[in-house]
Amino acid sequence: MSKVIDHAPLYLLSSEHMPPTDGRLIGARFQWFGSDSESRYQAAPHPVFKPDDVSYHFNAQGYRCPEFAQDKIDKELTVVAIGASEVLGTGLPEDQVFGHLFARRLENHLQRPIKYFNLGMGGASADYVSRTLASALPVLKPDIVLLVFPYYGRREHINSLGKVFLFNSQDAGVRLKNRFIDPENHSQIKAHVTLSSDYNDQMNFYKNYLFCEMLCERQQVSWLYSATRVAFFKHIQHLINPKQLVSRCLGDLKSKYQDEPSIGLGRDLVHPGSAPHKEVADDFFENFNRLYADKFGIY
Amino acid sequence: MVATINRPPLYLFSNEHMPLVSKMAYQQKWYGTDSEERYKNNPHSFLGPEDVVYRFNSLGYRCPEFNADRFEKKLTVVSIGASEVFGIGLPEDKVFAQVFADLLAEQFECNVVNWNLGLGGSCADYMSRVIVSALPVLKPDIVLLVFPFYGRREHIDDNGRIFYFNHRNAEYNKNRLKNSLIDPLDATITQAQMALSSDHGDQINLYKNYQVCASLCEKYKVMWLFSAFHIAFFSQLQHLIATPHLVGPGLEDLKCNYQVDPGLRLARDMQHPGIGPHKEMAENLFERLKSLYFDRLVFG
Numbered sequence A: 001m002s003k004v005i006d007h008a009p010l011y012l013l014s015s016e017h018m019p020p021t022d023g024r025l026i027g028a029r030f031q032w033f034g035s036d037s038e039s040r041y042q043a044a045p046h047p048v049f050k051p052d053d054v055s056y057h058f059n060a061q062g063y064r065c066p067e068f069a070q071d072k073i074d075k076e077l078t079v080v081a082i083g084a085s086e087v088l089g090t091g092l093p094e095d096q097v098f099g100h101l102f103a104r105r106l107e108n109h110l111q112r113p114i115k116y117f118n119l120g121m122g123g124a125s126a127d128y129v130s131r132t133l134a135s136a137l138p139v140l141k142p143d144i145v146l147l148v149f150p151y152y153g154r155r156e157h158i159n160s161l162g163k164v165f166l167f168n169s170q171d172a173g174v175r176l177k178n179r180f181i182d183p184e185n186h187s188q189i190k191a192h193v194t195l196s197s198d199y200n201d202q203m204n205f206y207k208n209y210l211f212c213e214m215l216c217e218r219q220q221v222s223w224l225y226s227a228t229r230v231a232f233f234k235h236i237q238h239l240i241n242p243k244q245l246v247s248r249c250l251g252d253l254k255s256k257y258q259d260e261p262s263i264g265l266g267r268d269l270v271h272p273g274s275a276p277h278k279e280v281a282d283d284f285f286e287n288f289n290r291l292y293a294d295k296f297g298i299y
Numbered sequence B: 001m002v003a004t005i006n007r008p009p010l011y012l013f014s015n016e017h018m019p020l021v022s023k024m025a026y027q028q029k030w031y032g033t034d035s036e037e038r039y040k041n042n043p044h045s046f047l048g049p050e051d052v053v054y055r056f057n058s059l060g061y062r063c064p065e066f067n068a069d070r071f072e073k074k075l076t077v078v079s080i081g082a083s084e085v086f087g088i089g090l091p092e093d094k095v096f097a098q099v100f101a102d103l104l105a106e107q108f109e110c111n112v113v114n115w116n117l118g119l120g121g122s123c124a125d126y127m128s129r130v131i132v133s134a135l136p137v138l139k140p141d142i143v144l145l146v147f148p149f150y151g152r153r154e155h156i157d158d159n160g161r162i163f164y165f166n167h168r169n170a171e172y173n174k175n176r177l178k179n180s181l182i183d184p185l186d187a188t189i190t191q192a193q194m195a196l197s198s199d200h201g202d203q204i205n206l207y208k209n210y211q212v213c214a215s216l217c218e219k220y221k222v223m224w225l226f227s228a229f230h231i232a233f234f235s236q237l238q239h240l241i242a243t244p245h246l247v248g249p250g251l252e253d254l255k256c257n258y259q260v261d262p263g264l265r266l267a268r269d270m271q272h273p274g275i276g277p278h279k280e281m282a283e284n285l286f287e288r289l290k291s292l293y294f295d296r297l298v299f300g
Helices: A038-043 A098-110 A126-140 A172-181 A183-195 A198-219 A230-236 A250-256 A274-296 B036-041 B096-108 B124-138 B170-174 B176-182 B184-196 B199-219 B231-237 B251-258 B275-299
Strands: A077-082 A114-118 A144-149 A154-158 A164-168 A222-227 B074-080 B111-116 B142-147 B153-156 B162-165 B223-228
Touching (some): A126 A144, A126 B199, A164 A183, A172 A183, A198 B124, A198 B199, A222 A274, B142 B199, B153 B184, B162 B184, B199 B231
Parallel strands (some): B074 B142, B142 B223
Antiparallel strands (some): A154 A164
């Protein structure tokens, strides 16, 4: 077997390096990203967000956050959030994404500096969440971890050359396009479709959740988790830790604002907007307060 | 999504029922690679046709029923893994977990129940799936984990049928065309798994399953140890695993110590590890258990 663990460029399961996300994002700055594209905006402009209102700045490892290698300030706390595009904040300015809002609210409340690292990645899966957490804990040494589990039918696959493929069982349309544009991706997707089943999805989802729960408990970090939709946890209710669950989820809250796309949706008119993100940030804060007030001297 | 968790017959991730492996005959003389045909072609030097029997409990595991009464001063041992744990080609009392249980019983003067949850052809996915149920249902005192080849996978289709994938299964690969005619669905699943198979994926999968097992053992406060078919399976994960609980050499590695005596080196199928490696593994596990958990064993 070739040596793949803790090796450049992927730094899989490294306890010294954060794994890079996507090579195209390293140090990049974009005005448009993913589903938040210029062509989509021109076809259906957001009522509030203009082209210059949202930009995406990625650090040297391809995450939408500050560089990791920064000295810790006295009494500073570190918060990381891991998940998919909702966590990354597709369609929103950085300072309106729930993780950022949570960090700022906590900063005001504790009167302590808070450093926030957004480890969201578009299209990511529970596989990505657990893999990233495995490195984030020893490398970034966060005090607080916020996890948002994406759709359970998603998977991550890394081929023998270290190329990462993201699979989403809901994405039937992309599959046909990929057959001609990206045949290698297409064969991976075909294999995933063959192996996709409710059993496998639920097992994989639970295993990743359990892996994350165990790592957080072992590291004794303060942690909370949610999902794009709370229904993802429906079948594993008896297995998950209810105390840490933030049950009002970004995807579910979108429907609350379906008549107000200006605040219900991001600039791409697909992802959750500023209002769901603010509500989720508040929920994360309330849950955090409930569980960890004593630990952090919150009164 | 159809609900699959904690439902019959698989009882996936149930904390009330052990998952059903298979509805096997209560007892049979040959099993898996330990076949009568193979034996006739290449008989073992001392394990004859009557020397190995496979007895399965009502859920398909090669051990007593799970409702064995708990007496005072009884320890329960659960071992989980693939065919090495199952003990293909060996009498039950020569499989390492039973030898280990006998050592425990003798030294600590107690009753020991050994529940063998080994399953031939299985993988780390199976191990983490089973342990999620084994810990709350069986409430073992000691857990022994032996991880098989990291390239194996478990897959369950929408009908609840379980497939085991092993791209190193030489016999399967040799007969791939025949297998695709006999069981086209299995062949399709195998082909899909092969398309996705990679060193990266294998290492991540091994680590994730190991971590689930290790963490659950810690959470349930059981005494636990782990090993592998080859200890080298964990070579890249050294910085991530709880090495005090790792017992080496692996069962396959121990075969090297019996090169001059195939009767001890190999099981009846002339392929799997034999009585010698199993005995040595049991002794190694026993010594490590004592060094890690002596106070607990003595004082309860």
